Amino acid sequence: xxxxxxxxxxxxxxxxxxxxxxxxxxxxxxxxxxxxxxxxxxxxxxxxxxxxxxxxxxxxxxxxxxxxxxxxxxxxxxxxxxxxxxxxxxxxxxxxxxxxxxxxxxxxxxxxxxxxxxxxxxxxxxxxxxxxxxxxxxxxxxxxxxxxxxxxxxxxxxxxxxxxxxxxxxxxxxxxxxxxxxxxxxxxxxxxxxxxxxxxxxxxxxxxxxxxxxxxxxxxxxxxxxxxxxxxxxxxxxxxxxxxxxxxxxxxxxxxxxxxxxxxxxxxxxxxxxxxxxxxxxxxxxxxxxxxxxxxxxxxxxxxxxxxxxxxxxxxxxxxxxxxxxxxxxxxxxxxxxxxxxxxxxxxxxxxxxxxxxxxxxxxxxxxxxxxxxxxxxxxxxxxxxxxxxxxxxxxxxxxxxxxxxxxxxxxxxxxxxxxxxxxxxxxxxxxxxxxxxxxxxxxxxxxxxxxxxxxxxxxxxxxxxxxxxxxxxxxxxxxxxxxxxxxxxxxxxxxxxxx
Amino acid sequence: xxxxxxxxxxxxxxxxxxxxxxxxxxxxxxxxxxxxxxxxxxxxxxxxxxxxxxxxxxxxxxxxxxxxxxxxxxxxxxxxxxxxxxxxxxxxxxxxxxxxxxxxxxxxxxxxxxxxxxxxxxxxxxxxxxxxxxxxxxxxxxxxxxxxxxxxxxxxxxxxxxxxxxxxxxx
Numbered sequence: 001x002x003x004x005x006x007x008x009x010x011x012x013x014x015x016x017x018x019x020x021x022x023x024x025x026x027x028x029x030x031x032x033x034x035x036x037x038x039x040x041x042x043x044x045x046x047x048x049x050x051x052x053x054x055x056x057x058x059x060x061x062x063x064x065x066x067x068x069x070x071x072x073x074x075x076x077x078x079x080x081x082x083x084x085x086x087x088x089x090x091x092x093x094x095x096x097x098x099x100x101x102x103x104x105x106x107x108x109x110x111x112x113x114x115x116x117x118x119x120x121x122x123x124x125x126x127x128x129x130x131x132x133x134x135x136x137x138x139x140x141x142x143x144x145x146x147x148x149x150x151x152x153x154x155x156x157x158x159x160x161x162x163x164x165x166x167x168x169x170x171x172x173x174x175x176x177x178x179x180x181x182x183x184x185x186x187x188x189x190x191x192x193x194x195x196x197x198x199x200x201x202x203x204x205x206x207x208x209x210x211x212x213x214x215x216x217x218x219x220x221x222x223x224x225x226x227x228x229x230x231x232x233x234x235x236x237x238x239x240x241x242x243x244x245x246x247x248x249x250x251x252x253x254x255x256x257x258x259x260x261x262x263x264x265x266x267x268x269x270x271x272x273x274x275x276x277x278x279x280x281x282x283x284x285x286x287x288x289x290x291x292x293x294x295x296x297x298x299x300x301x302x303x304x305x306x307x308x309x310x311x312x313x314x315x316x317x318x319x320x321x322x323x324x325x326x327x328x329x330x331x332x333x334x335x336x337x338x339x340x341x342x343x344x345x346x347x348x349x350x351x352x353x354x355x356x357x358x359x360x361x362x363x364x365x366x367x368x369x370x371x372x373x374x375x376x377x378x379x380x381x382x383x384x385x386x387x388x389x390x391x392x393x394x395x396x397x398x399x400x401x402x403x404x405x406x407x408x409x410x411x412x413x414x415x416x417x418x419x420x421x422x423x424x425x426x427x428x429x430x431x432x433x434x435x436x437x438x439x440x441x442x443x444x445x446x447x448x449x450x451x452x453x454x455x456x457x458x459x460x461x462x463x464x465x466x467x468x469x470x471x472x473x474x475x476x477x478x479x480x481x482x483x484x485x486x487x488x489x490x491x492x493x494x495x496x497x498x499x500x
Numbered sequence: 501x502x503x504x505x506x507x508x509x510x511x512x513x514x515x516x517x518x519x520x521x522x523x524x525x526x527x528x529x530x531x532x533x534x535x536x537x538x539x540x541x542x543x544x545x546x547x548x549x550x551x552x553x554x555x556x557x558x559x560x561x562x563x564x565x566x567x568x569x570x571x572x573x574x575x576x577x578x579x580x581x582x583x584x585x586x587x588x589x590x591x592x593x594x595x596x597x598x599x600x601x602x603x604x605x606x607x608x609x610x611x612x613x614x615x616x617x618x619x620x621x622x623x624x625x626x627x628x629x630x631x632x633x634x635x636x637x638x639x640x641x642x643x644x645x646x647x648x649x650x651x652x653x654x655x656x657x658x659x660x661x662x663x664x665x666x667x668x669x670x671x
Contacts, residue, residue, distance in 0.1 A: 281603075284605075285603065285605035285606075285609075288609055288612075290609075290613075306606075307566070367568070367571060367572070367575070368571060368610055368613045368614040369613060369614075371575055371578075371613075371614040371615060371616070372613050372614050372615045374615075375614070375615025375616075376615070393575075395576075395658075398658060399576070399658025399659055399660055399661075400572070400576075400655075400656040400657065400658045401572060401656065402572060
């Protein structure tokens with residue numbers, strides 16, 4: 001199971017428990033308002049409700065700038081209301097404590113800075129109230145806001161550096177401490193008022209149990225999804241390997257077949273480029289080859305059917321042509337300046353028992369090829385020549401160009417795949433984004449590893465599945481538990497009523 | 501204060517003003533002019549003319565297999581088209597790609613290898629490209645349902661840029 005999924009679920013649990021805390025605190029504020037009828041408590045109800053709502057949005061990592069914007073705005077407004085409720089509370093006159101505002105709050109982004117300031121102010125205000133009223137029961141409430149403030153500061157620092165660094169984890173730890181303090185504060189009231197708070201207790205327990213069930217279910221499901229994804233990635237990489245083998249067989253057969261044309265040796269040796277172009281173009285189209293060219297006896301290109309204006313360069317040094325010039329048909333995967341990284345098959349042209357030239361047929365290992373593979377498998381595919389991406393279906397951040405020309409950074413993958421020839425599936429970073437990817441090496445005909453294929457799926461896709469699962473499961477389980485809890489609540493209420 | 505922070509987010513939802521590029525290439529082929537008449541054959545020998553495109557917003561992209569930016573544009577257009585075909589929705593525009601000055605078989609081989617599902621017209625002689633005053637590949641023309649050219653873009657367009665420009669001609 002990937003660390004991203006585990007972290008996502010930890011985040012989900014913490015934020016949802018936070019939502020539960022704020023919701024219960026809002027409920028208690030409603031009860032307090034019913035008892036005291038002071039308007040400041042209405043602000044508190046509203047504020048805590050908005051904070052609970054933001055926690056839910058944050059728990060489900062809902063996407064979309066608008067949702068996050070309004071969610072966090074609601075959180076800020078909620079903090080303002082909570083602060084106002086404590087400041088407007090009847091016994092707030094004559095504070096003697098000193099408010100210390102973190103000086104570095106100003107370096108954070110605007111929203112995060114405001115949240116830190118407000119939380120600091122609330123902590124100070126509640127502390128002042130505790131001292132003023134000599135009310136020790138507010139101690140855990142003060143601690144709760146203090147831990148939450150520290151957590152917010154650390155979360156803001158984490159955001160400035162990078163997401164999910166050590167500050168992120170410590171921030172969540174402080175959030176947990178804060179929520180546990182809030183829970184303890186709530187419990188102090190609830191245990192004195194179990195009868196009156198029965199509904200709240202049942203509702204809270206229902207949501208708590210639903211959260212645990214959701215976590216368990218999504219953990220089991222996502223581990224299966226991840227395993228299935230890994231299997232699919234591996235299959236895709238092997239499909240690519242199979243396709244390449246087929247193309248090598250085809251190009252080998254085609255170059256031999258074309259070389260049997262009895263006219264070609266005469267055309268090549270006479271240098272009749274016009275007839276040569278006609279013949280080769282016909283073969284290029286009829287045999288559906290990627291490219292087709294002819295060389296003379298020295299290995300100099302005399303005609304490219306796929307690029308008629310480009311000729312005269314020597315490719316005698318290429319492995320396939322080298323073999324063909326001594327009379328052997330040879331197919332391999334290699335790099336050539338014009339056709340780039342490609343499957344190349346060369347066959348000799350004989351005239352009077354002598355090699356007078358070669359025919360080279362083949363297929364480029366290019367972006368179009370990987371697009372074709374993706375069309376079949378649905379997975380993003382990248383082709384590497386050694387450790388350099390030369391063809392890919394993945395697009396860069398600007399959405400206009402492909403992610404090619406980028407060397408693979410993971411040294412473990414490079415070593416295991418390119419050196420040791422193993423197939424590897426692992427989490428990698430591609431242009432700063434985490435992916436789950438499979439890598440399969442491929443060799444040329446001489447048995448040398450010349451590159452690798454990779455099939456990848458963004459890690460965010462798997463996390464998105466987890467979040468969707470969590471949302472739907474939580475809703476379903478909550479509804480089911482509420483239905484089941486109703487009779488238990490009625491029985492418990494009757495029993496408590498009978499015991500009074 | 502909220503707007504100051506949210507302003508950058510709000511701006512995301514206000515379309516940028518697009519200025520047609522490369523309008524100097526042919527004064528007769530500027531934004532606001534009428535799409536030139538043409539009739540060409542698809543790779544499977546079906547004849548398509550501008551008459552068949554009347555009444556629809558149209559995106560015409562000129563490309564060639566030897567141009568890597570063109571091939572990337574084909575892929576981006578193909579990905580866009582497949583989003584609709586996968587969910588059985590009709591495309592809101594007609595997307596037509598015109599292969600420029602190459603044998604139909606060359607374009608066909610590339611389309612088949614890549615598994616692309618776009619409509620490809622073959623302009624082997626290059627006459628239609630001349631009518632449209634094409635100087636660079638790829639070049640895309642965004643044409644409204646009245647046949648008026650609303651935007652000319654040279655170079656590869658991302659999917660987001662295509663969607664934004666298509667929204668302008670659809671609406």
